[in-house]
Amino acid sequence: MRLKRHVSLLESTLRHTVARRLLPALSSPCARCRHSSTSAAYPERIAVLGGGVAGLTSAYFVSREFPNSKVTVYEAGKDAGGWVRSVKKEVPGGEILFELGPRTLRNATVTAHLCQELGLVDDITYTKKSDAAAKNRYVYYPDQLNRLPAEAPSLADLFTLWRTGIMAGAFGMVREPLIHKRPDSLTDETVGSFIARRVDPRIADNLVSAVFHGIYAGDIFQLSAKTLLSAAWQLEGRYGSALAGYFTMNRQYRENGGTAQVVLAHPYDVDAAQAMNDELEIDADLVQDMHAASTFTFKGGLQQLIRTLQTAVERTGNVDVKVNSPVQSTTALTGDQRGVAVTTGQGDSTQTSNYDLVISTLRNPSLTPFVTVQTISLYYSDPTLIQHAGFGYLIPRSVPFEQNPERALGVIFDSYATSGQDSVPGTKLTVMMGGHWWDGWDSYPSDEEALMMAKNVLERHLGISEEPTAWHVNLSKDCIPQYTLGYEDRLQDFARGISREFKGRLRVVGNQFNGVGVNDVIQGSWNLVRALRNGGWRRESVGLDRAMDTREWRVVPAGTLGYRRGV
Numbered sequence: 001m002r003l004k005r006h007v008s009l010l011e012s013t014l015r016h017t018v019a020r021r022l023l024p025a026l027s028s029p030c031a032r033c034r035h036s037s038t039s040a041a042y043p044e045r046i047a048v049l050g051g052g053v054a055g056l057t058s059a060y061f062v063s064r065e066f067p068n069s070k071v072t073v074y075e076a077g078k079d080a081g082g083w084v085r086s087v088k089k090e091v092p093g094g095e096i097l098f099e100l101g102p103r104t105l106r107n108a109t110v111t112a113h114l115c116q117e118l119g120l121v122d123d124i125t126y127t128k129k130s131d132a133a134a135k136n137r138y139v140y141y142p143d144q145l146n147r148l149p150a151e152a153p154s155l156a157d158l159f160t161l162w163r164t165g166i167m168a169g170a171f172g173m174v175r176e177p178l179i180h181k182r183p184d185s186l187t188d189e190t191v192g193s194f195i196a197r198r199v200d201p202r203i204a205d206n207l208v209s210a211v212f213h214g215i216y217a218g219d220i221f222q223l224s225a226k227t228l229l230s231a232a233w234q235l236e237g238r239y240g241s242a243l244a245g246y247f248t249m250n251r252q253y254r255e256n257g258g259t260a261q262v263v264l265a266h267p268y269d270v271d272a273a274q275a276m277n278d279e280l281e282i283d284a285d286l287v288q289d290m291h292a293a294s295t296f297t298f299k300g301g302l303q304q305l306i307r308t309l310q311t312a313v314e315r316t317g318n319v320d321v322k323v324n325s326p327v328q329s330t331t332a333l334t335g336d337q338r339g340v341a342v343t344t345g346q347g348d349s350t351q352t353s354n355y356d357l358v359i360s361t362l363r364n365p366s367l368t369p370f371v372t373v374q375t376i377s378l379y380y381s382d383p384t385l386i387q388h389a390g391f392g393y394l395i396p397r398s399v400p401f402e403q404n405p406e407r408a409l410g411v412i413f414d415s416y417a418t419s420g421q422d423s424v425p426g427t428k429l430t431v432m433m434g435g436h437w438w439d440g441w442d443s444y445p446s447d448e449e450a451l452m453m454a455k456n457v458l459e460r461h462l463g464i465s466e467e468p469t470a471w472h473v474n475l476s477k478d479c480i481p482q483y484t485l486g487y488e489d490r491l492q493d494f495a496r497g498i499s500r501e502f503k504g505r506l507r508v509v510g511n512q513f514n515g516v517g518v519n520d521v522i523q524g525s526w527n528l529v530r531a532l533r534n535g536g537w538r539r540e541s542v543g544l545d546r547a548m549d550t551r552e553w554r555v556v557p558a559g560t561l562g563y564r565r566g567v
C-alpha cells in the first residue's frame with residue numbers, strides 16, 4: 001500500500017529530475033516555445049510554481065525586488081492558497097469561521113512586516129501571553145487531561161502531573177550530562193531514539209510524541225533529530241551533552257565578559273536575523289503587540305492573508321496568477337541559453353514557456369514522505385462545554401488503544417485559541433485525526449464516519465455528548481512533509497542535483513524545504529528572494545543556501561535571532 005501511495009505521488013507531482021527523460025522534446029528549443037534568455041541585469045521572465053503561501057509570498061517579494069520583471073504564478077487548483085482555507089458557516093444568530101488548515105501563527109519578523117505592508121494590522125486578532133489559551137496546553141494521558149507546566153509551575157502543579165505518570169522518566173534530564181556522547185559514526189537519529197537515549201524512553205513516548213503529533217502529525221521514531229531537534233543535536237556533538245553544553249557555553253560566555261543568555265545557532269540564521277533587523281522596519285506598536293502575543297490570526301481567518309496577498313501581487317501589474325494551471329514539467333534550457341522551460345496545462349492543452357528564473361514550491365517525492373490529516377471542526381451553541389480553558393490537548397502515542405481507537409492526534413479548543421472571528425458565542429473545537437497513524441492507508445473515513453469518530457473522541461475525553469450545531473470535515477491528503485531520518489543528506493543531494501541540472505535558474509522554497517509552518521515558508525521566500533539581488537539570480541544556487549551552508553554553528557546571545565528594533 002505504501003508503494004502505491006508513492007507511485008500516486010510520483011504520478012501527481014512535478015518531476016524536476018526526470019522531466020527531461022519523460023519529455024525529451026523539451027530539452028531542446030522547439031517551435032512552440034517562447035524564448036527569453038536574457039542579457040538584462042535582472043530576470044525578465046520569472047515563473048513561480050504553486051500558489052500556496054510559499055508561491056504567493058515569493059511572487060510578492062520577487063515582484064518588489066524586480067519591478068520590471070514579468071512574473072507568472074502557476075497554480076494547479078481553482079484557487080490560490082494551498083492548505084490555507086477558512087470557511088464561514090451560517091449558524092442560528094450569526095456566522096462562525098472554521099479553519100480547514102493552519103489556524104494560528106506565532107510572532108515572526110518577516111510575517112509581521114508583511115502584515116504591516118499589506119495593511120492587515122487592524123485585522124489581526126491576538127491571543128495574548130496572559131490568556132488561558134497561551135498558558136494552558138494539555139496532554140491527554142492515560143485517560144485524563146493534564147495541564148503542561150506553565151512558565152512558573154507551582155509545586156502542587158508538578159505533583160499533580162507527577163501522579164498521572166506522564167512525567168515518568170523526567171529525572172533522566174538530571175542524568176543527561178552523564179550519558180556518553182553519541183559515536184561520531186552516528187550521523188542522524190530519530191527524535192524518539194535521541195530522547196530515549198539521552199533522557200528516557202517514557203519521556204519520548206509521552207510528552208515528546210504528543211508535541212510532535214501537534215506540529216508534524218508525525219512519528220517520533222521516523223522523524224530526524226538532527227533536523228527537528230537541531231540545537232540539542234548540535235550541543236551534544238560539541239559538548240557531549242545538551243544540558244551540560246548549554247550551561248557550559250553560557251558560563252564560558254560570562255567568563256569572557258558577556259552578560260546575555262547565549263544559544264547555539266546556525267550561522268545562516270544569524271545572518272538572516274541580522275538582515276531582517278537591517279532591512280525591515282516594523283511599527284513599534286505592532287512590535288509590542290506581537291511580543292505580548294502568544295499567537296495571532298486575522299478576523300477573516302488565515303485566508304484573509306492569502307486574499308490580501310493575492311490582491312497585492314495582482315495589483316502590481318507585473319504578476320499574473322494563473323489558476324487551474326498545473327505544471328507538468330520543468331526542463332533546463334540547453335546550448336548557450338540559460339533558463340527553464342515550463343510546461344503547464346492538461347491533456348492535449350499544454351503550453352510551454354521559457355523563463356529566466358523559476359521559483360518552485362512544488363514537492364519532490366524523493367525528499368520526504370507526507371502524512372494525511374483529517375480535521376473535524378465542530379460548533380455548539382452552548383458556550384460552556386469546555387471544562388478546561390486552554391489551547392487544547394494533544395494525544396501521545398502511549399495512550400492505550402481503548403482510550404483513542406480513532407487515532408486522534410489532538411483537539412484544539414478554537415473558542416479559546418482564536419477570538420474575534422465569530423459573530424455569535426458558542427463552543428468551537430477541532431479534532432485532528434490521522435497523521436502517521438494512517439501511513440499506508442489508501443482510503444480514509446468518509447465525512448459521516450469522521451464526524452462520528454470525532455464525536456466519540458469528544459465524549460470519551462471531554463464528556464461532550466451534545467449534537468453540534470454546525471460541523472465541517474476536511475481531508476488534507478498528503479499535507480505535511482515528514483523530515484525523516486537522513487533528511488539533511490537527502491536535501492543536500494537534491495540541491496546538488498538541481499543545481500547541476502538547472503545552473504541556478506530553478507530555486508525551491510516551501511514546506512518541504514524550509515520548515516512545515518506558515519512562518520517558515522514566508523521566511524524562506526524572503527531569504528530566497530534576497531539572495532537573488534546583485535546578480536545573485538545568475539549564481540548557481542537552488543535557494544537551499546542554509547542546507548548547503550556547512551559553517552560551524554555559533555554561540556550567540558539569544559536576542560540576536562529576534563527582532564531588536566522597537567522592542
Ligand SMILES: Cc1cc2nc3c(=O)[nH]c(=O)nc-3n(C[C@H](O)[C@H](O)[C@H](O)COP(=O)(O)OP(=O)(O)OC[C@H]3O[C@@H](n4cnc5c(N)ncnc54)[C@H](O)[C@@H]3O)c2cc1C
Binds near residue numbers: 012325361510
Ligand atoms: C491541517 C493543517 C493544519 C496546519 N496548521 C498550521 C498552523 O496552525 N500553523 C502553521 O504555521 N502551519 C500550519 N500548517 C502548515 C501550513 O499550512 C503550511 O506550512 C503551508 O500552507 C505550506 O505552504 P506551501 O506554499 O509551502 O505549500 P502548499 O500549501 O502545499 O502550496 C503548494 C501549492 O502548489 C499547488 N500545486 C501542487 N502541484 C502543482 C502543480 N503540479 N502545478 C501547479 N501548482 C501545483 C497546490 O495546489 C498548492 O496550492 C497546517 C497544515 C495543515 C494541512
